[in-house]
Amino acid sequence: MLILVWIFILGSMEMAKKHKPEFRKLSGLDALPEMVGRAAEMNRPVHFTTGLGSLTDSVAPQLVAGLAVLAHVSELCAKYGVKIIYSVYQAQVMPIATELMKAAYVKAGKPEEFHEEEQVRYLSGEQFAYASAVQGIAERERPAANIMIGPFYAESMLFSETFQRIGSIQLAGTARGYQIPFFAVVCDYLLIAEEIYAAGAYLSGDPVQVGTTRGQDFGKIVALILMILGILATAAGSTAITGLLGM
Amino acid sequence: MSGQRKGIWDYLEDIPREVLYAVLLVFFVAPMIYPLGLPVPITANVRKWYATIDALQPGSVVMIDFGYSGGGEPELGPMAVVVYKHLFQKEGVKVICMSTSIEGTQLWDKAMAEINPSRYGAEYGVDYIHIGYIAGGETAMAAIGKDLRATTSTDYHGDPLDQFPIMEGIVDATSFDLLICYTTGGDQSEGWVRQWYTVYGTPYMCSVLAMMVPTMLPYMNAGQIISVTSGAQAGEMESLVRAPARGIKSADVITLTHILCLAYVVIGNVAYLAKKSQGGGK
Amino acid sequence: MSTTLKKTIPVAIVFVVAMLVMMDYFIVTPPTDAAGKSWTSGAVKDLQNWGIILTAFSLGFGAVNLFYFHSKHISRRTPKQWMFSLWLLLVIVTFTVVGVFMGPNSTSYQWLYNASYFALSATVYSSLGFYMTSGLYRALRFKNIESAIFMVVGVIVLAKNAPALAVYYPALAAWGSFIENVLTTSAQRGIMIGGALGAISLGIRTMTGRETGFLGKLTEEEKGGGTA
Numbered sequence: 001m002l003i004l005v006w007i008f009i010l011g012s013m014e015m016a017k018k019h020k021p022e023f024r025k026l027s028g029l030d031a032l033p034e035m036v037g038r039a040a041e042m043n044r045p046v047h048f049t050t051g052l053g054s055l056t057d058s059v060a061p062q063l064v065a066g067l068a069v070l071a072h073v074s075e076l077c078a079k080y081g082v083k084i085i086y087s088v089y090q091a092q093v094m095p096i097a098t099e100l101m102k103a104a105y106v107k108a109g110k111p112e113e114f115h116e117e118e119q120v121r122y123l124s125g126e127q128f129a130y131a132s133a134v135q136g137i138a139e140r141e142r143p144a145a146n147i148m149i150g151p152f153y154a155e156s157m158l159f160s161e162t163f164q165r166i167g168s169i170q171l172a173g174t175a176r177g178y179q180i181p182f183f184a185v186v187c188d189y190l191l192i193a194e195e196i197y198a199a200g201a202y203l204s205g206d207p208v209q210v211g212t213t214r215g216q217d218f219g220k221i222v223a224l225i226l227m228i229l230g231i232l233a234t235a236a237g238s239t240a241i242t243g244l245l246g247m
Numbered sequence: 248m249s250g251q252r253k254g255i256w257d258y259l260e261d262i263p264r265e266v267l268y269a270v271l272l273v274f275f276v277a278p279m280i281y282p283l284g285l286p287v288p289i290t291a292n293v294r295k296w297y298a299t300i301d302a303l304q305p306g307s308v309v310m311i312d313f314g315y316s317g318g319g320e321p322e323l324g325p326m327a328v329v330v331y332k333h334l335f336q337k338e339g340v341k342v343i344c345m346s347t348s349i350e351g352t353q354l355w356d357k358a359m360a361e362i363n364p365s366r367y368g369a370e371y372g373v374d375y376i377h378i379g380y381i382a383g384g385e386t387a388m389a390a391i392g393k394d395l396r397a398t399t400s401t402d403y404h405g406d407p408l409d410q411f412p413i414m415e416g417i418v419d420a421t422s423f424d425l426l427i428c429y430t431t432g433g434d435q436s437e438g439w440v441r442q443w444y445t446v447y448g449t450p451y452m453c454s455v456l457a458m459m460v461p462t463m464l465p466y467m468n469a470g471q472i473i474s475v476t477s478g479a480q481a482g483e484m485e486s487l488v489r490a491p492a493r494g495i496k497s498a499d500v501i502t503l504t505h506i507l508c509l510a511y512v513v514i515g516n517v518a519y520l521a522k523k524s525q526g527g528g529k
Numbered sequence: 530m531s532t533t534l535k536k537t538i539p540v541a542i543v544f545v546v547a548m549l550v551m552m553d554y555f556i557v558t559p560p561t562d563a564a565g566k567s568w569t570s571g572a573v574k575d576l577q578n579w580g581i582i583l584t585a586f587s588l589g590f591g592a593v594n595l596f597y598f599h600s601k602h603i604s605r606r607t608p609k610q611w612m613f614s615l616w617l618l619l620v621i622v623t624f625t626v627v628g629v630f631m632g633p634n635s636t637s638y639q640w641l642y643n644a645s646y647f648a649l650s651a652t653v654y655s656s657l658g659f660y661m662t663s664g665l666y667r668a669l670r671f672k673n674i675e676s677a678i679f680m681v682v683g684v685i686v687l688a689k690n691a692p693a694l695a696v697y698y699p700a701l702a703a704w705g706s707f708i709e710n711v712l713t714t715s716a717q718r719g720i721m722i723g724g725a726l727g728a729i730s731l732g733i734r735t736m737t738g739r740e741t742g743f744l745g746k747l748t749e750e751e752k753g754g755g756t757a
Contacts (some may be wrong), residue, residue: 267659268659275658290702318655382581382584383581384584387577387581390574390577390578393573393574501690506691507662509688511665511666512665512687516670
């Protein structure tokens with residue numbers, strides 16, 4: 001199954017070089033310019049967090065997905081003259097985030113407006129110390145927009161409720177199923193699970209990245225077919241499909 | 248219009264947070280001070296958990312991961328304590344503990360102080376041991392499962408594992424008859440499925456935060472986890488093990504606060520619909 | 530710095546390591562040793578131990594970073610900040626000194642931990658209950674069909690999870706179980722499958738050098754050129 005998904009994804013990457021597939025609308029990502037624009041009008045900053053997790057653990061893909069969105073949001077903020085504050089949980093992410101944000105400001109032609117110490121804040125490597133610090137940023141600096149993309153744990157509700165209370169517009173996205181319901185209840189826009197992995201491709205528009213997303217959709221179709229066949233086979237008393245999948 | 252007085256429905260539709268929290272606080276604290284002794288049903292998952300431990304034979308070896316943080320201690324601590332008590336009641340069952348959470352060793356000490364293993368005739372190094380915090384999350388689980396001695400050679404005090412009788416013959420995941428995990432982080436509870444159950448077929452149970460249970464249910468329904476419980480169900484386990492403690496006490500709190508939340512939902516909806524019928528409402 | 534050094538070599542390392550770990554997980558690759566373990570087993574074991582060491586190192590790195598960051602606030606007397614930075618560093622030093630000289634299992638360290646960090650951590654975590662309550666009160670409203678379904682399901686599960694209510698109204702247990710074991714489980718499975726496929730897709734993009742976020746700053750030319 002994994003090899004099949006690989007073949008689909010690599011094949012889609014090649015096909016996408018000739019013909020770029022289309023994405024369905026992801027309203028959360030489409031709303032990013034609106035969110036940054038709102039912050040510009042209100043003369044308040046944008047807050048960004050990629051949650052907990054490091055580059056060496058199992059949630060690293062979500063963190064990388066969040067960094068891809070951070071780069072895009074930093075460009076928008078640089079363009080509109082809005083201050084973006086990135087709250088860092090893991091120290092190892094700081095140099096990467098700093099470079100991404102600096103590059104965004106350089107690309108927007110405003111390198112002098114990027115202040116690393118003010119905008120890239122390492123808060124704490126402890127979950128609730130980090131959560132308290134982010135809530136402190138919310139209360140003191142009152143960002144107009146809060147963007148949370150990455151692996152989130154129990155602090156998700158703390159963040160969303162606090163920022164909701166101060167009137168921030170919020171976009172959240174995580175692949176951690178435990179926290180999706182909390183974001184769904186409070187946040188204005190939500191990216192569910194695989195949508196955060198597609199975010200980098202969606203925002204960059206790179207045909208090859210978009211192609212990989214199409215490849216994973218083929219994988220889903222295969223999973224769906226296997227599910228239907230499995231249900232029918234099991235109902236008929238056959239173990240062919242479950243045996244094939246080693247279950 | 249600005250300055251217009253708010254009616255009762257306006258107020259009930261948008262009760263200030265301070266009022267919500269104050270009433271909730273009263274419902275939290277009151278049953279802790281004056282326990283009501285409300286009934287506690289024993290659910291199927293807790294019964295399965297109990298039966299699995301009860302079925303352990305003398306000589307069985309259990310691995311426990313104390314993978315929760317200080318924030319989760321009030322919920323998972325009681326469950327960890329009562330399960331240890333149950334395990335200590337079983338003759339000849341050995342319990343080896345590790346932590347994938349950095350606070351795990353402190354929380355284990357806290358649990359041991361509450362359990363008092365000597366009361367069950369359990370001796371450190373013979374019947375139970377803690378091999379310390381292993382950094383790396385899922386990498387640690389995989390490493391321990393592959394070769395425990397290569398990953399850690401001392402217990403959490405720093406004493407060599409070889410000197411403890413309990414560690415005789417313990418090599419890798421195949422040396423264990425049961426794996427139990429307490430965690431506030433889904434990466435641990437799911438990681439053990441990937442690294443131990445899938446690779447070695449080790450029977451596995453986990454106790455997680457109540458909000459994590461729905462996400463762990465697919466694994467249980469697929470047969471990869473024997474039973475998933477929430478720490479809030481510690482009271483049920485205490486009833487079965489006949490060791491009432493913090494778990495039973497918090498069952499009253501859970502009942503009353505849930506009823507209060509239901510009341511809030513009803514009040515909010517009644518106010519919303521009443522306002523709508525009067526021609527207002529957002 | 531050339532593209533080879535900045536991008537090609539790191540991506541090649543990612544590719545080789547990822548392939549090694551996946552091979553070891555899924556297949557037994559000859560030659561095998563006397564115990565039947567493949568040649569990848571030893572290499573992956575070492576990689577995993579290196580991963581554990583790196584994670585432990587990053588904890589120390591975080592502490593150094595905290596010192597660096599907060600020392601700057603203290604030296605500059607940043608308004609409304611420098612006192613908190615000073616307090617933080619004092620607490621770090623206290624915990625470190627007690628932990629190193631008396632041991633992390635000593636009664637002194639245990640007391641420090643229980644009296645400060647554990648209590649604060651549990652308190653902040655407990656505040657979640659309040660936030661959830663206010664979120665619940667606002668969200669479970671009969672505004673349209675979707676929110677009505679959301680409300681009904683939420684109310685049933687809330688009631689089912691109240692132990693005493695489940696005793697007096699046994700039907701709640703049956704409805705709650707149906708919601709959890711059928712509706713929620715199927716939705717979670719969909720999310721998990723989608724999330725897993727997304728992670729695979731991101732992994733392939735990373736291994737082929739298409740996803741370069743983790744490499745930090747790269748020029749457009751460097752991003753577009755070269756795959757492993």
